[in-house]
Amino acid sequence: MRKALALSMLAVFLGGCASDPADRDISGTWINQAAIDAASKGGPLREALQAYGPNLEWDINTKAGQARYTNGFENVEGKLLGEKSGAWQVEFYGSSASELKRDGKQLSQAANDNEPEQVFDRAKDAAPEGAPMGASFERALYAAYLGGSWKVVNGPGLGSTVRFQPDGSVQGLPGADRYALCLAGDCASMSGGHDTVWLQQSGQGNPWIFTRNGKELEIFQAVNGSQADEVPSFSPGPRQWTLEKQ
Template sequence: MRQALPLALAALLLSGCASHKPEDFNGTWINQDAIKAAVKSGSLRQALNEHGPVFEWKLDVAHQQASFSNGFEAADGQLSANEKQWLASFQDGQTEQLALDGDELKTTAQSGTEQTFVRVKQPGNAPLGGSFEKALYQAYLGGEWKIIDGQGKGTAVRFSDTGNVSGLPGPDRFALCLAGDCATMGGSNDSLWLERKQRGAPFIIKRDGDTLEIFQAVNRAKPDEMPVLAAGARQWVLEKD
């Protein structure tokens, strides 16, 4: 009963302001604009910077819960309604206004930054941020690639949306750098983590249309400084079939 009253009140407050029902906000929402921009431009870092900082929302009206991920950190907050829109409030005082525009979720931060999200049809049991990552992997690295230069030349390579990679000599797992320390160390470069049996290393990547170059990551910082990764020797050139 404690939850029924706030929900009823929220529905009443919003009934004259929008055609959507409160439960229409439920679900996992991902930043499709960032994914489209990454595929179109080839520059993952630029796309994420321009269309961030939030890449995924999870909303649960019944439990008044709102969570978001920026690709590195996650935040859990409380979902409530005022006279004109829903509001997600967090412990650090941060708030986000939430509204539905057709089938899209529109968010507005305190800074005025606006973002658009689309609902994931079947999120399954993916952790917060996992649905965006899966969609990004499918769009940015999905399909079949072929090694046209480097060890294993002629071999077909596949990057799965679950982080597995087959065909590259050595590694069997990968992860794209989305945010956090790896993004800071890479600067404007896009980077990829490759590993096998939990042992791996970062690589710098450059994508141009259907061509993907993978370079060794060279640290140009001093021993007592935070690493600064730059492209070293080129390891592979992949071409999408």
């Protein structure tokens, strides 16, 4: 009898744990870790983002009923409806709703007519307060894709060590103190399918085209083939640097 009672109490306890509201809470910042993991293998960046995107980050506040996401080009805000059967509906003005569901440590976005199913993980290193939407994804991507030490094996600064930091700063690359990878939007459409990076120093900069092949990173001048009154169209020009991952 006592054994049966103990088992019954255990079942109630475990059932209570399984239905713990904290296990279903989706508040916080969630990033597309699958896209980051794919990019970290050292291949083309845009291919990884397109394969696992298009959305890169969700920011959710269940108490305020707010949910927003970014795809690297636009930030979209929606109204978070109440949870129903473990799923949350997000309504957007003028577009179809999204369904979000938490599965342990991951957040899944159900497929709809416009987007495939996507999976997100909680951001481990959240961006500083006041940072723009998508900054947590960018910091994680920058660390995984360009983190560590690189050596200039060809081009200006030959032999120097280059370090790309998660906050967008860069050391050791002649003529640059900041960088930003192109994730989507105009910078992507103007580059003809090539990966591009913005390099600047003291607030002045230009786009560059790059290729990543394992531990080798080549950076080329971006040549604009359009007329002055046309939308820019960039293609690879002379190679400026070749960097090798140490």
